[in-house]
Amino acid sequence: MKTDGARSPDAQLKAMAAQWPDFQGRRLGDGTLAWRGLLRPKVRLYEVFLFWKPGAMTLPYVMVIDPPLEPRPGGTFAEIPHLIYDANDPPSSGLCLFDPDGGEWSAARLIAETTIHWIAEWLAYYELWHLTGEWLAPGVGYESVARMHAADAQIIREVKADVH
Amino acid sequence: MTHLLSGIRATAPLTLAGREQRAILMERYDRRDRAAPVLSAPRTGGIYAPAVVAAPERLREVPRHKFPSLHPRRADGRPG
Numbered sequence: 001m002k003t004d005g006a007r008s009p010d011a012q013l014k015a016m017a018a019q020w021p022d023f024q025g026r027r028l029g030d031g032t033l034a035w036r037g038l039l040r041p042k043v044r045l046y047e048v049f050l051f052w053k054p055g056a057m058t059l060p061y062v063m064v065i066d067p068p069l070e071p072r073p074g075g076t077f078a079e080i081p082h083l084i085y086d087a088n089d090p091p092s093s094g095l096c097l098f099d100p101d102g103g104e105w106s107a108a109r110l111i112a113e114t115t116i117h118w119i120a121e122w123l124a125y126y127e128l129w130h131l132t133g134e135w136l137a138p139g140v141g142y143e144s145v146a147r148m149h150a151a152d153a154q155i156i157r158e159v160k161a162d163v164h
Numbered sequence: 165m166t167h168l169l170s171g172i173r174a175t176a177p178l179t180l181a182g183r184e185q186r187a188i189l190m191e192r193y194d195r196r197d198r199a200a201p202v203l204s205a206p207r208t209g210g211i212y213a214p215a216v217v218a219a220p221e222r223l224r225e226v227p228r229h230k231f232p233s234l235h236p237r238r239a240d241g242r243p244g
Contacts, residue, residue, distance in 0.1 A: 039209035082231040099232040120209030139231040
């Protein structure tokens with residue numbers, strides 16, 4: 001399904017090749033667009049992989065390949081902020097880069113001009129989170145799966161206290 | 165345990181210098197309660213706070229957005 005104003009797959013590939021030459025892009029047989037490339041937002045160099053199937057996926061899915069995501073020392077993956085959390089394989093969790101309900105991205109926008117910058121910003125704030133323990137960038141909703149579960153548990157405790 | 169970031173041991177007691185450095189980083193990059201822009205560099209994706217570096221033309225402002233609440237993964241990649 002192509003929405004009004006959607007950029008064509010060719011336009012997405014062309015913009016990525018022009019603006020991010022260290023990314024290698026390709027179009028798979030089913031129409032999925034995929035890129036693998038390098039970013040150095042602050043301290044470390046990261047290899048990231050992103051894919052998006054126009055018409056089937058509402059947003060690009062982004063994974064950090066190398067170095068793999070790590071919790072803070074003594075922490076858990078579920079505490080890493082702003083992940084599309086994959087409990088079966090936490091290191092392959094996706095990055096939550098924008099508010100899907102906030103109209104911040106659509107197929108009318110170029111991945112090269114939005115998503116890649118947001119990946120770099122996410123990685124920079126991930127490094128700062130490792131240093132400070134706080135996610136210092138603007139966000140909406142729960143910051144992590146761990147916080148969401150903690151909030152759920154608190155609600156359940158309060159309800160249980162009421163019903164007993 | 166060696167910290168993710170080279171040269172820093174997160175489990176070690178914070179030295180005064182370490183605390184000061186963290187305070188400086190938080191002051192520069194904490195954008196939770198202010199609508200400050202952040203800049204990124206072409207090709208590398210280097211991220212800069214405008215207060216830290218006078219923005220040369222090659223840096224561009226990262227498009228405004230908010231990192232969303234996270235949820236378990238759905239088949240279409242969208243937060244569930």
